[in-house]
Amino acid sequence: MPRERATSSDPVHLENLLATAVIERSADVPADIRHLASEHIADFAGVAAAGARSGAFAQLLRYLRPRREPEPGFARVWGEEGFLPARDAAFLNAVAGHIDDFDDDEAELSFAHPTVTALSAAAAAADIVPASGARLVEAYVAGVELIMRLGPLLNPSHYTRGFHATATLGALGAAAAAGVVLNLDARAMRHALGMAASLAGGLRSNFGSDTKALQSGNAARGGVMAAELAREGVSSSEGSLFGPLGFVTVFGGVPGSEESVVGFGRPWLFDRPGLTIKAYPCCTCTHTALDSLFELIAQGPLEPESIRHIEVDVDEAAPRILIHDAARTALEGKFSMPYCLAVGLLRGRLGLAEFGDGLVNDPAVRALMARIAMRPDPSLPKTGGGISLASRLRITFTDGRIVERYAEKPSGSRDHRLSRTRLREKFVANAGGPLGTAAPALFDTLLGINSLCEAARGFDGLCGRPFVPARAS
Numbered sequence: 073m074p075r076e077r078a079t080s081s082d083p084v085h086l087e088n089l090l091a092t093a094v095i096e097r098s099a100d101v102p103a104d105i106r107h108l109a110s111e112h113i114a115d116f117a118g119v120a121a122a123g124a125r126s127g128a129f130a131q132l133l134r135y136l137r138p139r140r141e142p143e144p145g146f147a148r149v150w151g152e153e154g155f156l157p158a159r160d161a162a163f164l165n166a167v168a169g170h171i172d173d174f175d176d177d178e179a180e181l182s183f184a185h186p187t188v189t190a191l192s193a194a195a196a197a198a199d200i201v202p203a204s205g206a207r208l209v210e211a212y213v214a215g216v217e218l219i220m221r222l223g224p225l226l227n228p229s230h231y232t233r234g235f236h237a238t239a240t241l242g243a244l245g246a247a248a249a250a251g252v253v254l255n256l257d258a259r260a261m262r263h264a265l266g267m268a269a270s271l272a273g274g275l276r277s278n279f280g281s282d283t284k285a286l287q288s289g290n291a292a293r294g295g296v297m298a299a300e301l302a303r304e305g306v307s308s309s310e311g312s313l314f315g316p317l318g319f320v321t322v323f324g325g326v327p328g329s330e331e332s333v334v335g336f337g338r339p340w341l342f343d344r345p346g347l348t349i350k351a352y353p354c355c356t357c358t359h360t361a362l363d364s365l366f367e368l369i370a371q372g373p374l375e376p377e378s379i380r381h382i383e384v385d386v387d388e389a390a391p392r393i394l395i396h397d398a399a400r401t402a403l404e405g406k407f408s409m410p411y412c413l414a415v416g417l418l419r420g421r422l423g424l425a426e427f428g429d430g431l432v433n434d435p436a437v438r439a440l441m442a443r444i445a446m447r448p449d450p451s452l453p454k455t456g457g458g459i460s461l462a463s464r465l466r467i468t469f470t471d472g473r474i475v476e477r478y479a480e481k482p483s484g485s486r487d488h489r490l491s492r493t494r495l496r497e498k499f500v501a502n503a504g505g506p507l508g509t510a511a512p513a514l515f516d517t518l519l520g521i522n523s524l525c526e527a528a529r530g531f532d533g534l535c536g537r538p539f540v541p542a543r544a545s
Contacts, residue, residue, distance in 0.1 A: 083314035086328050090218075090313070091262035093336035094248045098214035105340050106522045109209050111495060112176055113530075114518035115349050116187045117150075118499035120169035121506050121534055122424060124151025128282040129168050136160055142540065145300075147199035148528075151506065153536025159300065162196035162246070163293035170238075171285040172424060173406045174353035174502070176484075180345045180458035182223030182241050183231040185288065187347065189242030190215025190249040192292040197253035197299065198527040199539065205524030207253060213342055215249030215295075220341040225332065226325035228458065231276070232389060233324055239274025239287035240323060244313075246295020253527075254303050266308025267298035269319035279355075280396050280404035345455065346486035349495070352422045354406040356461060357390045359482035361409065364465040365416050367477060374417055376436070378469050381443040384409055385464035388448040393459075398441070402427040410441035423501060453480065461485075507533060 101109075123129060129151070138154020138161075139146070147161035148154075150168055155161070169175050170188045177185040194211040197203070203211075219241045231237050247268035251261045271294030274287035302308075313319050314328040321327070352362055361384045368374060386394075386409070396404035396411070405411035405427055414437050416422040431437060452460040462480040469475075484490050490498070496515055503511040514533035521530040528539035 081327065081329060083311040083316075083318060083328075086314045086330065086333050087262050087265070087310065087312075088258065089330065089333045090336070091265060092258045093333060094214050094218060094261055095252065095256070095258055097217075097337035098210040098252045100337065101210050101213045101340070105213060105342050106206070106209050108343065108346075109213050110519050110521055111492075112187050112347060112349065113191060113209070113212065113521055114499060114515055115495060116169050116175055116191055117518055117531065117534060118502040118511075118515070119172060119174045120150050120165060121503035121511075122174070123168035123171040123285075124534075125506055126168070126171045128171055128285065129164070132164055132167060136164065138164075142537075145200050147196040148531070148535040148537060148539070150531065150534040155537075158196040158200050159293045159296040161199070162192045162250075162296045163289040165195065166192035166292035167285045167289040170288040171282070172353045172427070173284075173355065174350055174424070176347040176349045177356050178220060178223075178345065178347045179356060179461055180455050181220045181227070181341065182237055183227050183459065184219055184223065184237040184241050186216040186219045186238075186242070186245060187212075188238065188288050189246040189291045189295060190219065192289075193246035193295045193299075194249040194253050195528070195531055196292075196296055197250040201254055203253050203527045205521040205527045205530060208527035208530075209522045211249045211252035213340070214252050215245035216342055216347070217337055217340060218248045219245035221332065221336055222320070225320050225328055226323055228389070230324050231459075232392070234276050235323060236274030236276050236278070236284070236287050239291045240272040242288060242291035243268040243272035243294045243298075244319070246292045247298040248295075250296045250299035251302065254299050256299060256302060260302040263306065263308045264298045264302035266312035267301060267306070268295050269312050270308070271295075271298060272319065272323075276393070279393070280399070280401070280407045282403070284403075344486060348482060348486075349484040349490055351483040351490065351498075352412070353424050353427060354412050354422070355394060356482060357386065357393050357459070358409055358412045359484075360461055360463040360479035361386075361465050362412060362416055362422060363483050364463065364477035364479050365413055366420075368465075368467070368475060369417070369420055374467070376417060376440050378471070379440075379443065380468045380470050381445070382413060382468075383466045384413070384444070384446050385449040385452065385466070386446050387452050387454070387460035387462070388450045389459045391446055391448060394446065399432055402429050402432055405432055408441075409446050410444040411437070413444050414440035
């Protein structure tokens, strides 16, 4: 019997619409979004350059053993001279970009770090097929858009139940981004998204450990693999995204609608609500409190011995994200309000150097941590139903004085974007160690990636080998 005509809520109809929108809208990314995207691409590359020097990255290199010479379908591993199948290169590069928790994120819709999966996947794909810089930017933006557009169908319950949205939604964003670079048609894109839906997974219980970055890397890997397999004709089931047993339903979301799908890129969510380029290498739930702290420090020194205690009013969900009040390692410190504020106060700054295991056990740090506490405040303003990043920092001094600061949005967010000068300073601070004096030039190259004839050449500075155009497949 002939199949009945699809309705606007039919899962297969929605999946076909979504796959078509990813492909068609990716070609229409406007100039202002391309310009903004280039800043996020450059920022992530700098963060990944630093992350490629981490112990976890070195362990993964030994495990995966990149080859010294390229083969068809192999992409470059950032931070060294090796090559791996594109899916595994995307995995390693994503781990490098996420291990320090310094990559951008988005807290209103997706509750995820969109760039780590979408860009790692797009860049790996651009190493194996010819792709212009403009095409890479289009693919990256499409991947981010998909992550943010699907986010409200799952969140906040998806995230608050313990799923790591970067790893779940990120697998779909990675498949979309890689699929655009690989020039998938709508049918193949639908199959790629369906496969990525089954490869998605990750838990917030692993926050504060190396596995948080592994989950993000696995999402990038799964997305690239799904796109490559779809290009070869491997299929996924209809309804794998929006059906009764599909991704959205199984992960605790609400049914999709035609409005949620055809709105893809209308307007681009990349601009508003936008992503936050992090000013500090730790969980974004700490950032407004840190902004307030450093504003106070700028007005005059704060002596730790003069402080009786520090209280921070935060969103009621924040304590379930900042789960390491008594952090024992540097990675746990990234999810510890007491650690971040204590070290920020003692050092007057909070960069990568402030997250070392030795500092966690410093008696002065631990003494100050014991005097810092969070207080859930459900009245703090939420935008778009997400988790509020607003905070109220309250310092009580031993002489009875109380100083209070309130901040609603963190530095680096849509309405408080980092200046180009500050972006460059962050990039050089991250990439300057491994790249030396070449770091500023790489920053400029990546800002201009949209105009490059070969997208992969933009990442030459991160790799031990220059890009060699891929063989035709």
